[in-house]
Amino acid sequence: MNNWTTRTPLSEAQEDYLKQILLLGSGGNETGRLEDTLAVSTQSLAEQMQVRPASVTGMLKKLAELGLVVHEAYRGVRLTEAGYKVALEVLRHHRLIECYLHQALGYGWEEVHAEAEKLEHHISEAFEARIAEWLGHPSHDPHGDAIPSATLELPQSNPSCRLSGLERGAFGLVVRVATQDQDALNLLAHLGLRPGASVQLLEHLREGSRIQVGQERYLLPTALAQVLWIEEGGPRG
């Protein structure tokens, strides 16, 4: 356990591990407080990182030595304060870049993830500051995920529920699309189910949820209905 104030730059792999530990520990709902975070299993990290569990163990050892995580063997891993800071910093890069690609360069909101995943590790703080400025310091990315501020606080989000949990007849606004699966994103984009879109829930069926978006009615498979987070609101928002 190493507590230098000045640390050697982390590798792309190390940064991605820290970010994944944060995301998995938050269950897709970051609160901005390390205490609200759960221990993360080696297995789940291995799945997310597309890597063998043995490789995860190796990396966790390294990160623990650097003082960025606490790893209790067989019980999972948590971020330290230092590791949490790094993870938020990477998350800020990722989400700002997504915004920028969408708003400044005309990428579709469903296309931005892959490019951001790489660039997040390679931009300078100056670059971060300039695009944040250009964007007007946005609070959410194109998928509706909150962007940590320059001081690494997360903005409060309004209460929302999954589309699959909406009552029959209810109206609402899509506020978050919580998947990185490219096929799912493409399909949702095609249906106009982007953050900001308004939907009505017609009924829940065994195969999924029937919904109305604009003039169109769709049957949305449950898997997809669970990644859409909705803020309830009157008809046509």
Place this chain on the structure above:
Amino acid sequence: MNNWTTRTPLSEAQEDYLKQILLLGSGGNETGRLEDTLAVSTQSLAEQMQVRPASVTGMLKKLAELGLVVHEAYRGVRLTEAGYKVALEVLRHHRLIECYLHQALGYGWEEVHAEAEKLEHHISEAFEARIAEWLGHPSHDPHGDAIPSATLELPQSNPSCRLSGLERGAFGLVVRVATQDQDALNLLAHLGLRPGASVQLLEHLREGSRIQVGQERYLLPTALAQVLWIEEGGPRG
């Protein structure tokens, strides 16, 4: 020597070596033709890459195996057609990114190099295409270096000479600032000696060249006078 049409992605280090072999082999004056390129020594590569000669030899072996260079032991290295293509692609990324940072994000022209040096390896072809489009397909970067086109041709440049080679009393336009040295760039930027600036050569002295830029007169050390490339032209251009 491996000649697949589909190749495994190259590492950042490999791309930087190929780019450096092109730059050193062109003596700072790329013509766009591989034949105009000279063999490059292990030593000069080691200096540019900030690495020991032994490390260069190792990398050249690898690149030769991949069919990207031809390495004659003890006599230097040249790019193959395939390696030349890769080098031009990296150069295009580098110079487009420099333009973009300068024009879209407000970086000073003297600040863009370091950021471009990293990002050049991590942007997609889609990103390249979008910024090229946004910029209106520029032919030169903020230092006055020619940008390879999307099809990897280099635009013709007008004839020019070093400031140190200008005749007494001659007027001219700065068209290229051929250094990556950060201190030199900062100084030249401070003096307004950027591409596009017009200068008059007053006289050559032992210590350097006396010049006039706008209302100001400076004594420019020879080292700096040699990195400024000038297109001759009438007073005030």
Place this chain on the structure above:
DNA sequence: GATTATTTTTAGGTATAACTAAATCTTTGT
């Protein structure tokens, strides 16, 4: 509480890209 299944760790191995030290080749000066 013992047995089985799952998860996790250990041990050993690959590839990349650096390094140092020593050997070898080329150039240069006399």
Place this chain on the structure above:
DNA sequence: ACAAAGATTTAGTTATACCTAAAAATAATC
């Protein structure tokens, strides 16, 4: 022509980040 100097390569080492296979620990089931 030949020795010294300089450049380059070889050999052997290190560090990162991944892998597989086998051992060990934990959790689930009877």
